[in-house]
Amino acid sequence: MEVYIMCFRRLLIVLIVTLESMCKSEDCYCLRKLVGDIDSPVFVEQDPVNRRYYVAQQSGVVHIYSKDWEKESKPLVNLTNDVHISNNIWDERGLLSIALHPQFHSNNLIFTYSIRLINGKEYAVVSKLEIRPDLLKEDIILAIEQANQKLNGGQALFGNDGNLYVSIGDGGSLDNKNISFAQSSLSLLGKILRINIDKTEVVDDHLLFYSVPDDNPFVGKTSWRSEIFALGARNMWRCSVDKGTGYLYCGDVGDTDTEEINLIKSGKNYGWNIFEGSVAKINRTKNEAIANEGPIYSYSHGDMGHAVVGGYVYRGKAFSSLFGQYIFGDYVSGKLFRLKLNESNSKYNFAQCTQNKCPCDARDKPGKFLQSFSTDNEGELLILTKQKGEILKLIPPLSAVTTCGSCQLLPSAVVLLCTSVIVTMLYSI
Numbered sequence: 001m002e003v004y005i006m007c008f009r010r011l012l013i014v015l016i017v018t019l020e021s022m023c024k025s026e027d028c029y030c031l032r033k034l035v036g037d038i039d040s041p042v043f044v045e046q047d048p049v050n051r052r053y054y055v056a057q058q059s060g061v062v063h064i065y066s067k068d069w070e071k072e073s074k075p076l077v078n079l080t081n082d083v084h085i086s087n088n089i090w091d092e093r094g095l096l097s098i099a100l101h102p103q104f105h106s107n108n109l110i111f112t113y114s115i116r117l118i119n120g121k122e123y124a125v126v127s128k129l130e131i132r133p134d135l136l137k138e139d140i141i142l143a144i145e146q147a148n149q150k151l152n153g154g155q156a157l158f159g160n161d162g163n164l165y166v167s168i169g170d171g172g173s174l175d176n177k178n179i180s181f182a183q184s185s186l187s188l189l190g191k192i193l194r195i196n197i198d199k200t201e202v203v204d205d206h207l208l209f210y211s212v213p214d215d216n217p218f219v220g221k222t223s224w225r226s227e228i229f230a231l232g233a234r235n236m237w238r239c240s241v242d243k244g245t246g247y248l249y250c251g252d253v254g255d256t257d258t259e260e261i262n263l264i265k266s267g268k269n270y271g272w273n274i275f276e277g278s279v280a281k282i283n284r285t286k287n288e289a290i291a292n293e294g295p296i297y298s299y300s301h302g303d304m305g306h307a308v309v310g311g312y313v314y315r316g317k318a319f320s321s322l323f324g325q326y327i328f329g330d331y332v333s334g335k336l337f338r339l340k341l342n343e344s345n346s347k348y349n350f351a352q353c354t355q356n357k358c359p360c361d362a363r364d365k366p367g368k369f370l371q372s373f374s375t376d377n378e379g380e381l382l383i384l385t386k387q388k389g390e391i392l393k394l395i396p397p398l399s400a401v402t403t404c405g406s407c408q409l410l411p412s413a414v415v416l417l418c419t420s421v422i423v424t425m426l427y428s429i
């Protein structure tokens with residue numbers, strides 16, 4: 001009998017919440033935990049053919065998970081002896097992203113972006129790995145010296161054009177903001193680079209494992225590194241390509257004031273360290289010729305958070321109301337936001353749904369901190385958290401509230417009975 005009373009109470013609550021939600025249409029998301037207890041997951045790539053997941057951890061290991069999230073004992077790659085990171089949980093170094101080659105299934109190539117120690121100096125390293133059962137072959141493509149332990153950038157990804165784009169942080173000084181390399185045309189720090197890794201080149205007697213595309217914006221300009229695609233980046237930790245339009249979006253982590261979402265265009269200057277958002281930081285004349293390209297969206301430090309995590313333009317199927325919108329988050333607040341991408345790029349808050357609006361298997365709470373986003377083969381959004389080491393999937397809410405647990409197990413006749421009792425009660429009031 002007790003269970004019937006419980007069921008009755010629950011149904012009553014459900015009815016009230018339903019009536020409430022009918023009056024106010026809620027714009028929210030649910031989270032389904034796919035896997036947990038991963039030591040600082042930073043990025044996920046899904047194999048396009050066998051559908052396994054490759055989960056990159058900051059420590060340097062890339063573990064393999066089956067399509068049902070069973071972990072394989074042998075990692076895909078183990079770079080723990082190569083990448084540089086301390087035991088401090090705030091350390092931003094280590095392995096920061098991986099990118100499967102667009103023809104991964106025929107060439108087994110995977111690209112990594114990591115911070116490494118070479119001859120006692122710290123470098124941002126882009127490497128090419130050939131995955132083979134017998135041996136692991138790694139070629140270092142770029143090694144860019146860092147001036148400090150933060151502002152590491154972090155994303156290496158393939159554009160729709162087949163080129164590799166890399167977001168290199170401004171490895172300048174944290175204490176003296178006058179020192180920055182982001183505006184320097186001869187430094188690769190504080191830049192978005194664009195290189196063709198399918199073509200090698202010999203330059204000044206050195207074999208390079210990449211070439212510079214002819215249509216890079218500074219090709220042929222004296223005093224410019226031709227790898228530069230865009231400049232003025234502070235710490236573009238997460239970038240993504242919109243599979244629909246081919247546009248490149250980056251979240252640029254700010255200093256003391258402003259977090260930015262940037263649409264990265266060829267040859268543009270994203271302002272750092274002259275500007276942080278629209279705040280002028282210092283007076284400098286260098287590269288004034290290339291005007292500051294403002295962010296498509298920015299926010300001041302406060303309720304929204306303190307460190308932007310660039311996300312994705314949603315191109316999945318499951319969450320149709322998000323299609324074509326840019327979803328991003330904040331590392332500190334753990335909040336998600338949506339940008340409607342049009343001329344006004346309006347921001348909308350995007351909260352987690354109340355539990356009873358979510359499917360029973362998608363009622364997980366994210367822990368701290370919102371470290372990163374990734375997408376699966378279907379374009380569904382994955383959220384990677386640092387403290388609990390979870391990978392969560394963004395799930396749309398149900399159209400009606402629902403209860404989970406013992407009531408669900410009751411025969412539908414009982415549920416019908418409960419409902420009719422409620423209806424009778426409501427009528428008799």
Ligand SMILES: *[C@@H]1O[C@H](CO)[C@@H](O)[C@H](O)[C@H]1NC(C)=O
Nearest residue numbers: 061073074075078079080081
């Ligand atoms: C990765 O390599 C390190 C150093 O050789 C080793 O200690 C660690 O157990 C390896 N991790 C995995 C998951 O194989």
Ligand SMILES: *[C@@H]1O[C@H](CO)[C@@H](O)[C@H](O)[C@H]1NC(C)=O
Nearest residue numbers: 175176177178179282283284
């Ligand atoms: C930065 O440069 C300005 C002048 O350009 C100078 O006044 C200021 O002292 C410098 N700050 C530091 C920390 O060196």
Ligand SMILES: *[C@@H]1O[C@H](CO)[C@@H](O)[C@H](O)[C@H]1NC(C)=O
Nearest residue numbers: 274275279280281282283284
């Ligand atoms: C830049 O120069 C202008 C005019 O001299 C001054 O008003 C402003 O405070 C300066 N800004 C910074 C960030 O130093």
Ligand SMILES: *[C@@H]1O[C@H](CO)[C@@H](O)[C@H](O)[C@H]1NC(C)=O
Nearest residue numbers: 340341342343344345346347
């Ligand atoms: C952009 O979206 C906003 C909010 O939905 C709307 O008011 C505005 O008309 C849209 N602009 C364009 C150019 O579509």
